[in-house]
Amino acid sequence: MFRFRDKSTANKILEKIKDLNIKAKFMNVCGTHQDTIVRYSLDTLLEPYGIELVAGPGCPICVTTSREYMEAMVLAARGKIITTYGDAARVRIRGRSLLTLRGDGADIRIVYSIDDAVEIAKMNPNRDVVFLAVGFETTAPSTAYTILSDPPRNFYILNCHRRIPPAIEALLSLGEVKIDGFIDPGHVSTIIGLEPYERIVSRFPIPHVISGFEPLDVLVSVYMLARQVKRGEAKVENEYSRAVRREGNPRALKLIEEVFEYTDLEWRGLSRVENSGMRLKRKYEDRDARLVFQDELKLLEEYSEPKGCRCSEVLRGLAKPRECPLFSITCTPLNPIGPCMVSVEGACYIEYKHRRV
Amino acid sequence: MCLAVPGLLIEVNGIIGKVDFGDGTIRKVNLALLEKAKPGDYVLVHAGYAIQVVPEEYVRETIELWRKVISLEDFAK
Amino acid sequence: MDKSDRIVMAHGAGGYLMHRLIKEHILSILPRDNFEVGLHALDDSAVVNDVVFKSDSYTVKPLFFPGGDIGRLAVSGTVNDISVMGGKPIALSLALVLEEGFPIYDLDRIMQSIASTCREADVYVVTGDTKVVEKGSLDGCIINCSGIGVRSQYLDYNIDVVRRFRGGIEARWLLDSNIRPGDKIIVSGTIGDHGVAILSCREGYGFESSIKSDVRPLNRMIEKVLSVGGVVSMKDPTRGGLANLLNEWSEKSHVGILIKEEDIPIREGVRAACEMLGIDPLEIGNEGKVVLAVVAEMAEEILEVLRETDEGKDAAIIGEATDEFEGVAMETLIGGKRIIPPPLGDPVPRIC
Numbered sequence: 001m002f003r004f005r006d007k008s009t010a011n012k013i014l015e016k017i018k019d020l021n022i023k024a025k026f027m028n029v030c031g032t033h034q035d036t037i038v039r040y041s042l043d044t045l046l047e048p049y050g051i052e053l054v055a056g057p058g059c060p061i062c063v064t065t066s067r068e069y070m071e072a073m074v075l076a077a078r079g080k081i082i083t084t085y086g087d088a089a090r091v092r093i094r095g096r097s098l099l100t101l102r103g104d105g106a107d108i109r110i111v112y113s114i115d116d117a118v119e120i121a122k123m124n125p126n127r128d129v130v131f132l133a134v135g136f137e138t139t140a141p142s143t144a145y146t147i148l149s150d151p152p153r154n155f156y157i158l159n160c161h162r163r164i165p166p167a168i169e170a171l172l173s174l175g176e177v178k179i180d181g182f183i184d185p186g187h188v189s190t191i192i193g194l195e196p197y198e199r200i201v202s203r204f205p206i207p208h209v210i211s212g213f214e215p216l217d218v219l220v221s222v223y224m225l226a227r228q229v230k231r232g233e234a235k236v237e238n239e240y241s242r243a244v245r246r247e248g249n250p251r252a253l254k255l256i257e258e259v260f261e262y263t264d265l266e267w268r269g270l271s272r273v274e275n276s277g278m279r280l281k282r283k284y285e286d287r288d289a290r291l292v293f294q295d296e297l298k299l300l301e302e303y304s305e306p307k308g309c310r311c312s313e314v315l316r317g318l319a320k321p322r323e324c325p326l327f328s329i330t331c332t333p334l335n336p337i338g339p340c341m342v343s344v345e346g347a348c349y350i351e352y353k354h355r356r357v
Numbered sequence: 358m359c360l361a362v363p364g365l366l367i368e369v370n371g372i373i374g375k376v377d378f379g380d381g382t383i384r385k386v387n388l389a390l391l392e393k394a395k396p397g398d399y400v401l402v403h404a405g406y407a408i409q410v411v412p413e414e415y416v417r418e419t420i421e422l423w424r425k426v427i428s429l430e431d432f433a434k
Numbered sequence: 435m436d437k438s439d440r441i442v443m444a445h446g447a448g449g450y451l452m453h454r455l456i457k458e459h460i461l462s463i464l465p466r467d468n469f470e471v472g473l474h475a476l477d478d479s480a481v482v483n484d485v486v487f488k489s490d491s492y493t494v495k496p497l498f499f500p501g502g503d504i505g506r507l508a509v510s511g512t513v514n515d516i517s518v519m520g521g522k523p524i525a526l527s528l529a530l531v532l533e534e535g536f537p538i539y540d541l542d543r544i545m546q547s548i549a550s551t552c553r554e555a556d557v558y559v560v561t562g563d564t565k566v567v568e569k570g571s572l573d574g575c576i577i578n579c580s581g582i583g584v585r586s587q588y589l590d591y592n593i594d595v596v597r598r599f600r601g602g603i604e605a606r607w608l609l610d611s612n613i614r615p616g617d618k619i620i621v622s623g624t625i626g627d628h629g630v631a632i633l634s635c636r637e638g639y640g641f642e643s644s645i646k647s648d649v650r651p652l653n654r655m656i657e658k659v660l661s662v663g664g665v666v667s668m669k670d671p672t673r674g675g676l677a678n679l680l681n682e683w684s685e686k687s688h689v690g691i692l693i694k695e696e697d698i699p700i701r702e703g704v705r706a707a708c709e710m711l712g713i714d715p716l717e718i719g720n721e722g723k724v725v726l727a728v729v730a731e732m733a734e735e736i737l738e739v740l741r742e743t744d745e746g747k748d749a750a751i752i753g754e755a756t757d758e759f760e761g762v763a764m765e766t767l768i769g770g771k772r773i774i775p776p777p778l779g780d781p782v783p784r785i786c
Binding site (some may be wrong): 005038040041042060085099104105109110112134135139333353354 | 489766772
């Protein structure tokens with residue numbers, strides 16, 4: 001699959017944006033978008049044309065709370081095999097992460113897919129295997145399907161799945177920052193389709209464009225947003241039409257509805273967000289690691305965010321990584337303090353890694 | 358927030374398929390999230406699951422859209 | 435120092451954590467030598483009384499992988515580390531640590547591979563050791579391969595050619611600290627082949643791939659390049675890949691390095707695998723590649739000679755040293771520029 005990234009097309013799109021001659025602040029709610037933006041310096045390319053790009057709570061690893069990671073670490077210390085995606089294994093809470101626990105003898109396995117985790121459960125029948133299920137609507141269906149396909153008895157889920165639309169709504173109802181448009185997450189949208197964003201636009205009339213992840217996808221989406229702003233429109237447009245259909249992926253949505261029920265859930269940086277959590281339904285309680293191992297999880301002590309850390313504001317687009325007093329001084333990828341520096345998709349990590357020249 | 362890449366579905370047996378991500382880079386992929394998928398389809402894969410079938414001329418269609426957005430610029434009026 | 439500090443995998447992955455461990459817990463403790471290229475240079479090899487000296491341990495898993503095995507890796511790695519200094523490898527030591535129950539059949543396969551690679555590199559194993567450890571304390575076997583080399587017959591000529599074009603370099607060897615603004619950066623072939631070949635067999639994220647490890651000895655190719663002249667420094671981008679190598683050069687030579695994404699040779703299979711797993715190809719290892727810093731005036735000629743060899747047929751000029759900024763930066767495919775930091779540790783697949 002070759003990529004379509006070339007300078008001349010990029011410059012043509014930038015010219016178009018320049019012609020619109022507007023000033024606007026657009027937010028993305030996706031770590032992969034943020035990576036594309038900073039990796040190709042799209043924000044610096046767009047700055048002279050009055051467009052400011054801001055990162056919202058878009059990375060599932062950043063918004064998962066410390067408590068949820070500490071639950072996984074307690075279970076690891078109690079001898080369960082913890083299977084997890086690579087980026088979640090690195091998250092450090094008070095200097096310790098699932099990966100550093102390996103040195104104490106914990107059995108932590110990095111997997112590319114939940115199916116690999118089920119395989120590990122089959123190969124270790126006499127050990128409890130817990131899958132750390134982080135991610136949004138793109139990742140939740142694979143967890144739901146796995147639970148419905150009767151995995152081995154020793155396979156459990158530590159469920160941290162979250163929904164994006166409630167988070168966008170929470171951000172807008174906070175009304176703290178003036179956002180002129182949203183670059184909506186392409187891959188979440190392949191699952192949920194356009195309708196959830198249309199519901200948000202009916203309450204908060206500002207432009208939305210669902211974008212792909214090539215640098216030119218993002219530039220075209222910014223142009224489409226800027227055009228709406230210029231015309232005073234507020235609607236949902238789909239730039240990523242090659243992958244996102246209006247109805248999303250009905251089969252995946254049905255799986256989610258069958259296995260999960262929606263609950264209020266705390267997000268790191270956003271505090272409690274209504275209807276944004278996915279909890280396993282009672283029918284699947286025997287798969288819920290939080291219930292099955294609740295006595296062992298009592299060992300957990302409370303944890304408060306470190307002083308001076310402005311991650312919660314960065315996650316809400318109120319502050320830029322560089323505006324945090326700790327950024328690249330005490331808070332670096334090697335000694336990450338807040339969540340946005342911990343995850344490779346976090347706004348601060350990406351800013352640090354792709355520091356401009 | 359979700360890394361997903363397109364690949365060519367080259368083999369299907371039950372809900373497990375084989376997808377080629379380029380030049381013989383092939384991985385087992387779960388097709389349970391798709392209504393129907395047959396060898397020759399291009400699929401978008403996230404964390405080992407195919408989450409959508411994408412058009413075969415995936416790339417051409419994108420360039421078409423970009424050209425449409427750039428050239429059909431009727432805003433000037 | 436916090437007693438609970440423990441060794442983590444990243445300490446061995448060629449990135450920042452490894453360099454800090456070496457500086458704080460090894461260099462600071464060992465007595466300082468004053469040989470021509472001693473421990474504190476932290477270069478690819480040391481030079482003691484005109485003898486190039488290198489020691490390296492090999493712990494690759496699995497032991498046999500597409501395109502090679504631990505035996506070929508051990509000989510190639512040590513031969514290459516001596517050659518990139520401007521040395522001609524002549525003799526190796528081979529220390530085997532075998533696990534109780536390790537199949538002798540596999541040992542034979544590894545020894546055959548070591549023998550054929552030695553013939554290919556025209557070097558001999560002259561000493562060594564074999565130890566066995568209890569079942570379960572080691573996963574199969576690990577190999578330490580040390581080696582010595584003498585000064586390459588072409589090295590003095592090469593340095594003379596460098597002096598012809600720009601101020602002399604004081605060093606008599608090809609050190610990491612020799613690079614000056616304006617020098618061109620050449621890579622001898624496609625990046626990421628070894629890293630992807632290994633990742634494709636790893637538990638939890640295995641995939642089929644047409645990509646084979648590039649592991650091979652490069653001393654013959656390096657001799658040809660030195661005979662042309664104009665090489666300022668050389669290094670093999672093993673653990674931590676190109677990102678780690680360029681950052682080490684930038685730090686030790688106090689120069690900025692600017693590379694261009696579109697000029698970096700990379701196989702489609704490596705690009706596809708990295709994209710699928712969410713890994714940066716600049717950070718994964720290579721075992722049959724060399725990166726050269728050369729005087730600008732000789733760059734084209736050296737490139738031509740490289741491309742005539744089988745080992746260097748995909749060689750390319752990927753950038754140059756500069757004094758406009760510090761660190762390593764890359765001009766991306768669509769024009770913006772971004773900094774390439776040293777990798778933290780082994781890359782792991784990510785979902786977002």
